[in-house]
Amino acid sequence: MNIHIIGGGNLGVAIALGISKYTIGNQVVLTRRNAAAIAYLEEEGIKVSSDNTQDIEQADIIILTVKPYQVESVLQEIAPKIQQKTIASAVSGVSVETLSAAVGISHAIVRIMPNIAIQFGESATCIAFEGKDKEAAQKVISIFQQLGTAPVIEEKLMDAATVLGACGTAYALRYIRASMQAGIEIGFDSQTALAIAAQTAKGAARMLLEEKIHPEQLIDRVTTPQGCTIVGLNEMEHQGFSSSLIKGIKTSLQKIKE
Ligand SMILES: NC(=O)c1ccc[n+]([C@@H]2O[C@H](COP(=O)([O-])OP(=O)(O)OC[C@H]3O[C@@H](n4cnc5c(N)ncnc54)[C@H](OP(=O)(O)O)[C@@H]3O)[C@@H](O)[C@H]2O)c1
Incomplete structure:
Protein backbone atom coordinates (compact mmCIF):
# COMPACT_ATOMS: atom_id res chain seq x y z
CA MET A 1 0.00 0.00 0.00
CA ASN A 2 0.96 3.63 -0.42
CA ILE A 3 0.83 5.29 2.98
CA HIS A 4 0.94 9.06 3.15
CA ILE A 5 1.70 10.49 6.59
CA ILE A 6 1.12 14.21 7.17
CA GLY A 7 3.01 15.62 10.18
CA GLY A 8 6.59 14.38 10.44
CA GLY A 9 7.11 15.04 14.15
CA ASN A 10 7.56 12.63 17.06
CA LEU A 11 4.67 10.34 16.18
CA GLY A 12 4.76 10.71 12.38
CA VAL A 13 8.43 9.74 12.24
CA ALA A 14 7.87 6.80 14.61
CA ILE A 15 5.00 5.46 12.47
CA ALA A 16 6.97 5.94 9.25
CA LEU A 17 9.96 4.06 10.68
CA GLY A 18 7.76 1.31 12.09
CA ILE A 19 6.01 0.77 8.76
CA SER A 20 9.26 0.78 6.81
CA LYS A 21 11.01 -1.63 9.19
CA TYR A 22 8.25 -3.98 10.36
CA THR A 23 5.78 -4.26 7.48
CA ILE A 24 6.35 -5.61 3.98
CA GLY A 25 5.38 -4.03 0.69
CA ASN A 26 4.28 -0.62 1.96
CA GLN A 27 5.63 2.65 0.57
CA VAL A 28 5.66 5.65 2.91
CA VAL A 29 5.55 9.36 2.10
CA LEU A 30 6.09 11.59 5.15
CA THR A 31 5.51 15.34 5.07
CA ARG A 32 6.21 18.33 7.27
CA ARG A 33 6.79 21.99 6.41
CA ASN A 34 10.43 21.79 7.50
CA ALA A 35 11.14 18.67 5.44
CA ALA A 36 14.91 19.15 5.79
CA ALA A 37 14.57 18.08 9.43
CA ILE A 38 13.44 14.60 8.33
CA ALA A 39 15.57 14.25 5.17
CA TYR A 40 17.64 11.57 6.96
CA LEU A 41 14.65 9.22 6.65
CA GLU A 42 15.20 8.96 2.90
CA GLU A 43 17.99 6.49 3.78
CA GLU A 44 15.31 4.22 5.28
CA GLY A 45 13.35 4.27 2.01
CA ILE A 46 10.83 6.83 3.28
CA LYS A 47 9.92 9.56 0.79
CA VAL A 48 10.09 12.95 2.48
CA SER A 49 8.36 16.13 1.31
CA SER A 50 7.19 19.56 2.43
CA ASP A 51 4.25 19.30 0.03
CA ASN A 52 1.29 17.59 1.70
CA THR A 53 -0.31 16.84 -1.65
CA GLN A 54 2.71 15.23 -3.31
CA ASP A 55 1.65 11.81 -4.67
CA ILE A 56 -1.44 11.95 -2.45
CA GLU A 57 -3.66 10.76 -5.32
CA GLN A 58 -1.84 7.40 -5.13
CA ALA A 59 -2.28 7.05 -1.36
CA ASP A 60 -4.23 4.04 -0.07
CA ILE A 61 -4.17 5.39 3.48
CA ILE A 62 -3.57 8.97 4.62
CA ILE A 63 -2.38 9.17 8.25
CA LEU A 64 -2.67 12.47 10.11
CA THR A 65 -0.10 13.15 12.84
CA VAL A 66 -0.30 16.93 13.20
CA LYS A 67 -1.33 18.80 16.35
CA PRO A 68 -5.08 19.25 16.92
CA TYR A 69 -5.00 22.96 16.03
CA GLN A 70 -3.23 22.17 12.73
CA VAL A 71 -5.57 19.49 11.45
CA GLU A 72 -8.31 21.67 9.97
CA SER A 73 -6.01 23.64 7.68
CA VAL A 74 -4.26 20.42 6.57
CA LEU A 75 -7.61 18.86 5.66
CA GLN A 76 -8.69 21.99 3.77
CA GLU A 77 -5.41 21.83 1.84
CA ILE A 78 -5.68 18.18 0.80
CA ALA A 79 -9.48 17.89 0.37
CA PRO A 80 -9.57 19.21 -3.23
CA LYS A 81 -6.88 16.68 -4.27
CA ILE A 82 -8.40 13.50 -2.85
CA GLN A 83 -11.44 11.36 -3.57
CA GLN A 84 -12.83 8.47 -1.52
CA LYS A 85 -9.70 7.98 0.57
CA THR A 86 -9.15 6.24 3.88
CA ILE A 87 -7.97 8.80 6.42
CA ALA A 88 -6.52 7.54 9.71
CA SER A 89 -6.18 10.30 12.28
CA ALA A 90 -3.93 10.06 15.32
CA VAL A 91 -4.85 13.60 16.31
CA SER A 92 -6.04 13.53 19.89
CA GLY A 93 -9.40 14.98 20.82
CA VAL A 94 -10.69 15.46 17.24
CA SER A 95 -13.75 13.31 16.53
CA VAL A 96 -14.71 11.33 13.43
CA GLU A 97 -17.63 13.77 13.04
CA THR A 98 -15.34 16.84 13.05
CA LEU A 99 -12.85 15.25 10.67
CA SER A 100 -15.62 14.15 8.36
CA ALA A 101 -17.15 17.62 8.32
CA ALA A 102 -13.77 19.16 7.48
CA VAL A 103 -12.74 16.79 4.68
CA GLY A 104 -16.06 15.60 3.26
CA ILE A 105 -18.24 12.57 3.88
CA SER A 106 -17.03 10.65 0.81
CA HIS A 107 -13.91 9.59 2.76
CA ALA A 108 -13.60 6.79 5.30
CA ILE A 109 -12.41 8.18 8.62
CA VAL A 110 -10.64 5.99 11.16
CA ARG A 111 -9.26 7.23 14.45
CA ILE A 112 -6.04 5.64 15.64
CA MET A 113 -4.20 6.13 18.91
CA PRO A 114 -0.68 4.69 18.66
CA ASN A 115 2.28 5.35 20.91
CA ILE A 116 5.86 6.10 19.92
CA ALA A 117 6.98 2.50 20.54
CA ILE A 118 5.44 1.91 17.12
CA GLN A 119 8.92 2.72 15.84
CA PHE A 120 9.94 -0.70 17.19
CA GLY A 121 6.72 -2.51 16.26
CA GLU A 122 5.53 -2.41 19.90
CA SER A 123 2.61 0.04 20.01
CA ALA A 124 -0.81 -0.56 21.54
CA THR A 125 -2.78 1.27 18.84
CA CYS A 126 -6.44 1.71 19.76
CA ILE A 127 -8.68 2.09 16.70
CA ALA A 128 -12.22 3.49 16.34
CA PHE A 129 -14.49 4.03 13.35
CA GLU A 130 -18.12 4.20 12.29
CA GLY A 131 -19.91 1.09 10.95
CA LYS A 132 -20.05 2.43 7.37
CA ASP A 133 -16.23 2.57 7.26
CA LYS A 134 -15.66 -1.00 8.48
CA GLU A 135 -14.07 -2.24 5.25
CA ALA A 136 -11.67 0.69 4.97
CA ALA A 137 -10.84 0.38 8.68
CA GLN A 138 -9.76 -3.22 8.13
CA LYS A 139 -6.86 -2.00 5.95
CA VAL A 140 -5.78 0.32 8.75
CA ILE A 141 -6.15 -2.39 11.41
CA SER A 142 -4.02 -4.79 9.36
CA ILE A 143 -1.15 -2.28 9.23
CA PHE A 144 -1.24 -1.50 12.95
CA GLN A 145 -1.57 -5.16 13.93
CA GLN A 146 1.86 -5.63 12.37
CA LEU A 147 3.19 -2.85 14.60
CA GLY A 148 2.10 -4.20 17.99
CA THR A 149 -1.54 -4.67 18.99
CA ALA A 150 -4.53 -2.86 17.46
CA PRO A 151 -7.65 -3.23 19.61
CA VAL A 152 -10.87 -1.80 18.17
CA ILE A 153 -12.65 0.39 20.73
CA GLU A 154 -15.71 2.64 20.86
CA GLU A 155 -14.92 6.18 19.82
CA LYS A 156 -16.13 7.51 23.18
CA LEU A 157 -13.12 5.75 24.76
CA MET A 158 -10.55 7.47 22.50
CA ASP A 159 -9.56 10.04 25.14
CA ALA A 160 -9.10 7.25 27.66
N1 LIG B 1 3.77 11.99 20.55
C1 LIG B 1 3.01 10.97 20.94
O1 LIG B 1 3.42 10.11 21.71
C2 LIG B 1 1.59 10.86 20.43
C3 LIG B 1 0.87 9.68 20.67
C4 LIG B 1 -0.44 9.57 20.18
C5 LIG B 1 -1.01 10.62 19.49
N2 LIG B 1 -0.31 11.77 19.30
C6 LIG B 1 -0.96 12.85 18.52
O2 LIG B 1 -0.21 12.99 17.33
C7 LIG B 1 -0.18 14.35 16.93
C8 LIG B 1 1.28 14.76 16.74
O3 LIG B 1 1.97 14.68 17.96
P1 LIG B 1 3.55 14.82 18.00
O4 LIG B 1 3.96 14.61 19.39
O5 LIG B 1 4.15 13.97 16.92
O6 LIG B 1 3.70 16.37 17.61
P2 LIG B 1 4.91 17.08 16.90
O7 LIG B 1 6.19 16.41 17.23
O8 LIG B 1 4.76 18.54 17.14
O9 LIG B 1 4.63 16.79 15.35
C9 LIG B 1 3.72 17.51 14.58
C10 LIG B 1 4.38 17.70 13.23
O10 LIG B 1 3.44 18.25 12.32
C11 LIG B 1 4.15 19.06 11.41
N3 LIG B 1 3.21 20.00 10.82
C12 LIG B 1 2.62 21.06 11.38
N4 LIG B 1 1.83 21.69 10.49
C13 LIG B 1 1.93 20.98 9.34
C14 LIG B 1 1.36 21.12 8.05
N5 LIG B 1 0.53 22.13 7.74
N6 LIG B 1 1.67 20.22 7.11
C15 LIG B 1 2.52 19.18 7.37
N7 LIG B 1 3.10 19.00 8.58
C16 LIG B 1 2.79 19.90 9.54
C17 LIG B 1 5.21 19.74 12.26
O11 LIG B 1 6.38 20.03 11.50
P3 LIG B 1 6.57 21.43 10.73
O12 LIG B 1 6.38 22.51 11.74
O13 LIG B 1 7.95 21.35 10.15
O14 LIG B 1 5.52 21.44 9.68
C18 LIG B 1 5.55 18.67 13.29
O15 LIG B 1 6.72 17.96 12.92
C19 LIG B 1 -0.90 15.15 18.01
O16 LIG B 1 -2.21 15.40 17.59
C20 LIG B 1 -0.89 14.22 19.20
O17 LIG B 1 -2.01 14.41 20.02
C21 LIG B 1 0.97 11.91 19.73
Missing part, protein backbone atom coordinates in the same frame (compact mmCIF):
# COMPACT_ATOMS: atom_id res chain seq x y z
CA ALA A 161 -7.03 5.35 25.07
CA THR A 162 -4.87 8.43 24.58
CA VAL A 163 -4.11 8.55 28.29
CA LEU A 164 -3.61 4.83 28.92
CA GLY A 165 -1.90 3.92 25.64
CA ALA A 166 -0.08 7.04 24.44
CA CYS A 167 0.64 9.04 27.63
CA GLY A 168 1.16 5.63 29.23
CA THR A 169 4.57 5.41 27.56
CA ALA A 170 5.72 8.36 29.66
CA TYR A 171 4.32 6.86 32.88
CA ALA A 172 6.12 3.57 32.21
CA LEU A 173 9.36 5.42 31.46
CA ARG A 174 9.06 7.38 34.71
CA TYR A 175 8.66 4.07 36.59
CA ILE A 176 11.86 2.82 34.95
CA ARG A 177 13.67 6.06 35.74
CA ALA A 178 12.67 5.85 39.41
CA SER A 179 13.87 2.24 39.55
CA MET A 180 17.13 3.33 37.98
CA GLN A 181 17.59 6.08 40.57
CA ALA A 182 16.99 3.58 43.35
CA GLY A 183 19.39 1.18 41.64
CA ILE A 184 22.15 3.78 41.81
CA GLU A 185 21.44 4.36 45.49
CA ILE A 186 21.81 0.65 46.22
CA GLY A 187 25.11 0.32 44.37
CA PHE A 188 24.89 0.23 40.55
CA ASP A 189 26.32 2.73 38.11
CA SER A 190 23.59 4.52 36.17
CA GLN A 191 23.94 2.58 32.88
CA THR A 192 23.85 -0.79 34.62
CA ALA A 193 20.90 0.31 36.77
CA LEU A 194 19.01 1.50 33.66
CA ALA A 195 19.73 -1.70 31.74
CA ILE A 196 18.49 -3.87 34.64
CA ALA A 197 15.39 -1.73 35.29
CA ALA A 198 14.37 -1.52 31.61
CA GLN A 199 14.84 -5.23 30.87
CA THR A 200 13.01 -6.17 34.08
CA ALA A 201 10.01 -4.02 33.07
CA LYS A 202 10.09 -5.49 29.55
CA GLY A 203 10.23 -9.03 30.97
CA ALA A 204 7.33 -8.37 33.36
CA ALA A 205 5.21 -6.96 30.51
CA ARG A 206 6.05 -9.90 28.26
CA MET A 207 5.06 -12.45 30.91
CA LEU A 208 1.69 -10.71 31.30
CA LEU A 209 1.07 -10.58 27.56
CA GLU A 210 2.15 -14.18 26.95
CA GLU A 211 0.42 -15.77 29.95
CA LYS A 212 -2.67 -13.51 29.80
CA ILE A 213 -3.15 -13.58 33.57
CA HIS A 214 -3.69 -11.00 36.32
CA PRO A 215 -0.51 -9.21 37.50
CA GLU A 216 -1.11 -10.35 41.09
CA GLN A 217 -0.78 -14.00 40.00
CA LEU A 218 2.73 -13.26 38.76
CA ILE A 219 3.49 -11.13 41.82
CA ASP A 220 2.60 -14.17 43.96
CA ARG A 221 5.40 -16.06 42.20
CA VAL A 222 7.94 -13.41 43.20
CA THR A 223 6.89 -12.74 46.79
CA THR A 224 8.25 -15.15 49.41
CA PRO A 225 6.39 -14.97 52.77
CA GLN A 226 8.23 -12.54 55.03
CA GLY A 227 10.64 -11.90 52.15
CA CYS A 228 12.21 -8.74 50.80
CA THR A 229 9.84 -8.29 47.80
CA ILE A 230 6.62 -8.11 49.79
CA VAL A 231 8.00 -5.68 52.37
CA GLY A 232 9.19 -3.41 49.57
CA LEU A 233 5.89 -3.66 47.69
CA ASN A 234 3.84 -2.96 50.79
CA GLU A 235 6.02 0.04 51.67
CA MET A 236 5.44 1.37 48.12
CA GLU A 237 1.70 1.00 48.61
CA HIS A 238 1.88 2.72 52.05
CA GLN A 239 3.54 5.60 50.20
CA GLY A 240 0.72 5.70 47.64
CA PHE A 241 2.24 3.91 44.64
CA SER A 242 -0.95 2.57 42.99
CA SER A 243 -2.99 5.48 44.22
CA SER A 244 -0.67 8.09 42.70
CA LEU A 245 -0.64 6.27 39.36
CA ILE A 246 -4.43 6.06 39.25
CA LYS A 247 -4.77 9.73 40.25
CA GLY A 248 -2.22 10.75 37.60
CA ILE A 249 -4.06 8.86 34.86
CA LYS A 250 -7.38 10.40 35.89
CA THR A 251 -5.80 13.89 35.96
CA SER A 252 -4.46 13.38 32.42
CA LEU A 253 -7.94 12.35 31.28
CA GLN A 254 -9.51 15.44 32.87
CA LYS A 255 -6.98 17.64 31.08
CA ILE A 256 -7.71 16.06 27.68
CA LYS A 257 -11.42 16.70 28.14
CA GLU A 258 -10.96 20.42 29.00
